[in-house]
Amino acid sequence: MKKIAPITVLSVLTTVIFSSQAQAATFTEMGDAGETLSTAQVIPSKETMLQSISGTLSGDADLFKIFLNGDPFSATTVGGADFPTQLSLFDSEGMGVYFNERTSSSVDQSTLPANNPFTPTQSGIYYLAISVLDLDPINEAGDDIFPDLADFSVDVPLDTILTGVFEPTAAGAMSPLSGFDGAILDEGGSYTIALTGATGVAAEGQSVPEPASALGLLAIGALGLVSLQKNNKSKKIC
Ligand SMILES: [Ca+2]
Ligand SMILES: [Ca+2]
Numbered sequence: 001m002k003k004i005a006p007i008t009v010l011s012v013l014t015t016v017i018f019s020s021q022a023q024a025a026t027f028t029e030m031g032d033a034g035e036t037l038s039t040a041q042v043i044p045s046k047e048t049m050l051q052s053i054s055g056t057l058s059g060d061a062d063l064f065k066i067f068l069n070g071d072p073f074s075a076t077t078v079g080g081a082d083f084p085t086q087l088s089l090f091d092s093e094g095m096g097v098y099f100n101e102r103t104s105s106s107v108d109q110s111t112l113p114a115n116n117p118f119t120p121t122q123s124g125i126y127y128l129a130i131s132v133l134d135l136d137p138i139n140e141a142g143d144d145i146f147p148d149l150a151d152f153s154v155d156v157p158l159d160t161i162l163t164g165v166f167e168p169t170a171a172g173a174m175s176p177l178s179g180f181d182g183a184i185l186d187e188g189g190s191y192t193i194a195l196t197g198a199t200g201v202a203a204e205g206q207s208v209p210e211p212a213s214a215l216g217l218l219a220i221g222a223l224g225l226v227s228l229q230k231n232n233k234s235k236k237i238c
Contacts, residue, residue: 023048026192027200029055033062035179037094040065040127045200052080052195053128057188061131061180066198070123072114073197076103077130080192084108084133084185087193088146092125094176096137096168099146105159108133114196118167125201127177132188135180142181143172 025048033041033055040063043050055062077085087110089097098118103111110130113119120126129137137145144151147170152161 024051025049026052026054027064029053029062032056032060033064035061035063035129037063037065037090037127037177039063043200046202048200050195050198050200052192054190054192055130056190057083057085057130057132059132059135059184059187061129061135061137063127063129063177065201066126066128066195067201068120068123068126068197069199070121071197073119073195074112074114075128075193075195075198076111077109077191077193078103078107078111079109080194081109081189083188083191085110085188085191086129086131086133086135087112088129088131088137089120090127090129090137090177091120092127094127094178096145096173096177097126099137099166099168100164101133102162104163111165113165116165118165126198128193128195128198129177129180130191130193131180133185134182135184136182137177138179138181139172139175140178141172141175144170145172145177146170 025045027043027050029041033039042065043053046067050066053064073089075087075089077087084102085108086099086101088099089112091097097120098112098116100110100112102108112128131137136148139145145168146166147161147164149158149161151170
């Protein structure tokens with residue numbers, strides 16, 4: 001039987017992986033994204049790596065339904081807005097995950113960082129919200145989900161509060177997002193949220209498209225061959 005060189009196997013495998021991998025894309029808000037789970041704008045296609053979301057705020061909040069694929073998640077409006085923003089993330093049930101108002105004392109755009117203790121590590125559906133200062137996520141009873149000024153003792157420096165990355169610990173933390181409330185200190189404008197670790201979501205009732213079956217079989221075959229090579233050569237293939 002003809003032997004297949006390991007390099008050939010690897011190049012076939014690489015081609016198959018890349019052909020089935022997500023394409024990178026920017027999503028632009030269509031009309032105005034809502035502020036509740038049921039009116040959030042659903043960003044389509046789990047096959048599409050989301051590099052950024054662009055939209056417009058006018059004294060309100062925009063909520064987007066996205067999928068976190070397990071790669072390190074992050075979101076930032078630094079360099080993507082010329083007005084103060086707030087970013088918050090919620091899980092598939094609308095429960096708060098984490099929140100940020102100011103990236104630093106001198107930067108009033110927001111960052112939900114990767115490698116933070118509150119950064120989600122579980123893949124799945126999430127909701128990302130951007131809101132103008134000082135519209136905050138609230139639950140059905142109207143309570144804040146994330147801590148606000150009033151939730152801190154007077155000896156906590158203001159800068160620490162404004163630049164903090166917070167998990168949900170306020171009075172409304174134990175129930176899901178219902179909307180946004182607060183004083184509108186800035187009407188907002190156009191924004192771009194840069195993202196890592198996120199894709200669109202699969203359409204309702206549809207399974208995630210699989211690569212063509214022939215490619216799938218090829219991939220399985222190639223994987224099998226690579227694992228055989230692995231047995232012979234020990235690691236590292238990639
Ligand atoms: Ca909008
Ligand atoms: Ca909106």
